[in-house]
Amino acid sequence: MARFVVRRLLVMFALLIATTIVTFGLFTLIPSANPAVLIAGRLATPQEIEQINVEYGFNKPIYVQYVKTMKNILTGKAYSYQSGFNVDSEIKAGLPATLSLALGAGFIWLVSSIAVGTLAAVRAGRLTDRLLAVLALTGVSMPVFFLGAVLLYYLGYKLNWFPLGGYTKLTSNPLQWLKHLILPWFALSVLFIGFYSRVLRSSILDSVNEDYVRTAHAKGLSERQVLVRHILRNSLIPIISLFGLDLAQVIGGGAIITESVFNLHGVGELARDSIQRLDIITLMAIVMLTAAAVVILGAVVDVITAYLDPRIRLMT
């Protein structure tokens, strides 16, 4: 079990190091994103660019620059070339909003999709199932920024039930915190509920014919017991795996569009801004945050999956 988790973690870690290398390489190799040119400005002379190259160490081999950047970010000494801000403190400033969004929405979409997916599977082929299918497909067909704009217009502007975007800290005003987050939670969850509930539905319908389900029936368990303890327990595995990765990406600033529509000033918005001004240092820090979240939640998911399906432990 421990060996299994450690090996998975090592693979994940290697992958995520690779993503930072790709990000760094992309920005260094493409002339228009070259940091020296960006710092020097459009009208810089070759001499000025040369001077910046020496000053910032851009004339060193690319792997030296990469290692230096990574080291600076990890020790909190990395500063954006464009804004001059310390990138770690910028991320720290955005994290409360992003974590509030991720944890709240994650809870909503996980619970709702389990409920919707189970209901659809139990009622498979009937009217309830068909209605839920159409709802789920509508959910996955909805661009977040369109849904967000519609919600803000009708519920925020017309009915005045919710504020028009922005974020209030939980510690300064819990009620306002909640009011600012309900719409973003909903907008972000819709897509995931649609997708997860479909996956869970087919996963449940797939496991109905498994041997352990027949055994459970043979033991004389009631329909409900079989459904909850045996079918659902196993069918949740793909959902949990998806959930771990998706939640990690939202925590790492992956909900760029949702954060932008609702002006949450979180890590996702920071990611958008840093990409738009080709701010490689800030973007690298965000990619590393995503990486850390993916590795940590990946490990948690592995443990939960092994608990849900005893067969997984045997496969190491």
Add this chain to the structure above:
Amino acid sequence: MSTTSASGTDFSDSAPAGSAGDGQALPAGIGPWALAWRRLRRNKTSMAFGGLFLLIVVLCLLAPVYSHDVAHIGPAAENITGTIKVGGKTENIVSLTDIPIGPTWHSHYFLGADELGRDVAVRLLYGGRNSLEIGAVATLITMIFGTLLGLAAGYFRGLADGAIRGVLDVIWAYPAVLLGVTLGTVLAVGSIGPLHGTNLMVPAVVIGFVYIPYVAKPIRGQTLGLREREFVDAARQQGLSHLRIMGWEILPNLASTIIVFIPLILANAILLEAGLTYLGAGVQPPNASWGTMITDGIDQIPAAFHLVLAPGIMLVLAVLSINIFGDGLVDALNPRAKVRISLTGSETDDH
């Protein structure tokens, strides 16, 4: 030892199950594709939404006709000072306080005007052409490269598999939107070969690239299984080349998987284009897509909400119709799902 026998083998165990699901005897000798087509045709909802999508495509392709013969105004024609007769009253197309007119439900300004006095309905059709074109090109790129990479990785295994899987995993580990925005922005300011700046194909290539692992991974998994099958062994014994075995023996067996992925990728590609455009990394002006129109419309809230609603509803309708048709396609090509449904149905009836 032909491709027909090969693809027949793969379907043979599922075909009787499908006929049982349909609940009636089928004529002997009917092929798996004919069976799937029959099942799809019976799925009224899927066919209706498939038709709706075709209708949207045709309407968008007819944009120049609508513009010239119905609305009598081009997609870029501005008309800030003009007036229009609505229900006998003469109204400004753009009011003195810069608020554009809403839907008139007449041939002129059917869906209203935008802040520059341009006809929203005309722009909607032209924008749809761009959205659909980008979606189609992106899907083509994803399907071709996803299939080729997945096929090669699964067939050759070993070193080739490791290398391909490594690259795919790196793309996969990136959040799709983050990767798309990064590539889109870098390409919008810079260039790779002929791809640069405002070219419509920039977002198409970026989106096509982002989704490659989503197709390549399942194709690889299926190929790993297929390469161990008897008909592949037989082909190898005959001394057929790798290329021939992959293309003529394995690929036909992947067809149903590939077909199922096409609507799925198309729907997501159209959505991702809108998202990237919203973040400024997709379609660049002067080109416009549905994503551009929604994004521009958001700036006009609350004065003119029809500028968000019209392209938004159109986009959702297009993507939803693809998704519902795709869902029916999965059911038609994978009849086991249907049998299972009837099984659980009888189980739940018991209590």
